[in-house]
Amino acid sequence: xxRNKRSRIMVSCSRGAAPFxxxxxxxxxxxxxxxxxxxxxxxxxxxxxxxxxLHLRTAQxxxxxxxxxxxxDPQAVYGGVAAVAWEDxxxxxxxxxxxxRADPGxxxxxxxxxxxxKDAVADRMRQSCGRRPDSGPERDRAVIHILWKEGVCxxxxxxxxxxxxxxxxxxxxxxxxxxEALAAALLLASGWxxxxxxxxxxxxxxxxxxxxxxxxxxIAPGLLRENFAFMHLKVFDPSAWKELRExxxxxxxxxxxxxxxxxxxxxxxxxxxxxxxxFARVDDAIVFGVCEFQETPVPRGGGIVIMNPEYGERMxxxxxxxxxxxxxxxxxxxxxxxxxxxxxxxxPGLAKKVGLRTKRRLQFFNGPIECRLLxxxxxxxxxxxxxxxxxxxxxxxx
Numbered sequence: 208x209x210r211n212k213r214s215r216i217m218v219s220c221s222r223g224a225a226p227f228x229x230x231x232x233x234x235x236x237x238x239x240x241x242x243x244x245x246x247x248x249x250x251x252x253x254x255x256x257x258x259x260x261l262h263l264r265t266a267q268x269x270x271x272x273x274x275x276x277x278x279x280d281p282q283a284v285y286g287g288v289a290a291v292a293w294e295d296x297x298x299x300x301x302x303x304x305x306x307x308r309a310d311p312g313x314x315x316x317x318x319x320x321x322x323x324x325k326d327a328v329a330d331r332m333r334q335s336c337g338r339r340p341d342s343g344p345e346r347d348r349a350v351i352h353i354l355w356k357e358g359v360c361x362x363x364x365x366x367x368x369x370x371x372x373x374x375x376x377x378x379x380x381x382x383x384x385x386x387e388a389l390a391a392a393l394l395l396a397s398g399w400x401x402x403x404x405x406x407x408x409x410x411x412x413x414x415x416x417x418x419x420x421x422x423x424x425x426i427a428p429g430l431l432r433e434n435f436a437f438m439h440l441k442v443f444d445p446s447a448w449k450e451l452r453e454x455x456x457x458x459x460x461x462x463x464x465x466x467x468x469x470x471x472x473x474x475x476x477x478x479x480x481x482x483x484x485x486f487a488r489v490d491d492a493i494v495f496g497v498c499e500f501q502e503t504p505v506p507r508g509g510g511i512v513i514m515n516p517e518y519g520e521r522m523x524x525x526x527x528x529x530x531x532x533x534x535x536x537x538x539x540x541x542x543x544x545x546x547x548x549x550x551x552x553x554x555p556g557l558a559k560k561v562g563l564r565t566k567r568r569l570q571f572f573n574g575p576i577e578c579r580l581l582x583x584x585x586x587x588x589x590x591x592x593x594x595x596x597x598x599x600x601x602x603x604x605x
Contacts, residue, residue: 215272216256217354217363219246220265223571223578224392228265231395235262253442256366260437261429261451264391264418267370270352270363278360281314281323284353287360288327294335296364296440297349301340303328306365307353314355324353324362348439368436375431376487379479381412385515387428389573390418393580396569397511397549401425404510406546407469408500408538413480413493415513416469420489423463427455431487463492466510470496470503501538509545512585518553518576525557532560539563539585548583555579 241248256271276287307320332339350365372388401423484490519525553576567582
């Protein structure tokens with residue numbers, strides 16, 4: 208493969224994050240060719256795919272196109288995959304895995320696609336190199352991704368491997384931790400740019416606060432990871448990667464201008480958040496505290512307050528959480544005047560209990576759960592239209 212060859216680069220993300228992923232890519236100088244519900248397509252060289260892995264905050268994986276052909280049956284997939292010059296990408300004594308996504312009309316079981324593609328790669332390598340690399344399900348080394356839909360089979364190198372959401376700093380998770388990439392998308396949606404004040408009650412293991420600090424310090428999220436799939440390909444240039452990381456390191460701000468406050472009632476969660484922040488090298492950028500969310504210190508002057516309360520899965524839990532959501536509304540009204548308030552929730556019924564009129568409602572998905580990021584403009588002083596009278600005026604339904 209020629210190092211200066213341009214190709215399609217497909218970047219995946221969680222549902223709802225694509226507009227913010229597109230903003231990130233434009234800021235990095237990459238064109239947005241196409242945007243879908245779960246990703247953004249751009250064009251560039253292999254080195255651009257490597258750079259995107261280092262810098263993108265809201266992405267899940269970065270795929271680099273190496274082949275595309277018409278295919279209407281699995282045998283055609285085998286032939287097209289075997290035609291790719293895998294000897295230019297894979298080490299004969301290495302390891303690779305295959306993932307795929309296929310339209311139901313193309314094949315009934317995508318595992319069969321994986322098998323045919325794996326056989327094609329192995330046969331090509333055996334013919335070209337006299338031996339073939341090992342293969343298996345792990346994504347910790349070279350990864351090949353097959354996208355087969357509407358009679359077209361696209362063959363990608365998954366340059367990421369394990370999802371970009373796994374930055375490497377969350378060593379001590381707590382119950383139901385938020386994905387790092389989703390937290391970054393919520394922060395970008397809130398308008399957080401690293402300056403001013405961000406308050407994060409109910410911080411849990413600290414993901415939102417840590418992602419906010421990484422942005423404030425301009426720390427590329429990929430700096431925290433030691434392994435990417437692209438490192439196990441022949442076209443990987445270790446010296447260029449070292450230069451890319453060093454350049455990103457020079458752009459890190461030692462002292463951000465923002466103030467980040469994160470609290471939780473659970474001391475174990477706060478301890479875990481502190482440790483995770485230490486792994487992320489931003490523990491000095493966040494003020495942690497153990498307290499009920501209503502007691503979280505909120506500095507004067509305005510800023511952003513963002514909360515991720517539980518959604519409740521059983522009726523008993525929901526009934527208890529109704530009072531929690533009501534208390535969040537009271538906290539916003541009494542303690543957060545002059546701020547923009549945000550609640551991320553997957554329960555529209557509970558969201559109504561906040562009792563405040565929403566300014567914006569943005570759809571996201573937390574795994575399979577459809578959620579909303581609800582924005583509240585918390586005016587200073589008294590304004591009749593910021594609270595909803597019982598039974599009328601409440602448009603906070605996601």
